[in-house]
Amino acid sequence: MVKSDRFLYFRNPGNARVFPFLVVVQHRLLEGLDTRVVVPLARKEHLGTRALTRLNPQWTVEKQAVVFLAQQLGAVPRSSLGKPLGTLESKSSEILSALDVLFAGV
Template sequence: MARFEVYRLGHGDALALDLQSNLLDGLHTRIVAPLVRESDVDTFVRWLNPRFDIDGEMYVMLTEFLAAVPAKELREPIADLSHKADTIIAATDFLFQGF
């Protein structure tokens, strides 16, 4: 598993963005943020909820819903958002630091 990769969760279609450091691959859990289709989100905060194009569809990172999930729940990666690392880190910083 790799930080900033997008995975399908469990047996459904829900998407999760892996936020956990690659140095902690030995843990049995991963810290993730859900990714939800932009059309399913009523309102979002630009700095807290960045948007990403995944296979031609816009998704919103719901940073405020961070969670630890069992690593075995993350299926195959479907996208790599490492090129958006600065944006993703800024969103988590905004959640924890307020700036």
């Protein structure tokens, strides 16, 4: 079986003040690509009440209240991510549900 980056989260090498973490959401079958499809986790305090429940689930990650911003999905070079901080595999059903809302409206 191919080792997967799916659901691993990393420190954001970009705007970490607002978006401290990036979560890999691409399927393990695409592990050979040099890029990773990621979704940012935003600090909840920067969003106010704008989060939509199914599209933007909320969790505590590394002792920070964060919101999964499915609508800000993007791709980054794998080499820019560094070492993973942990996994959100326990949140996989919420992550996949948010992506279903984004792509299929369900």
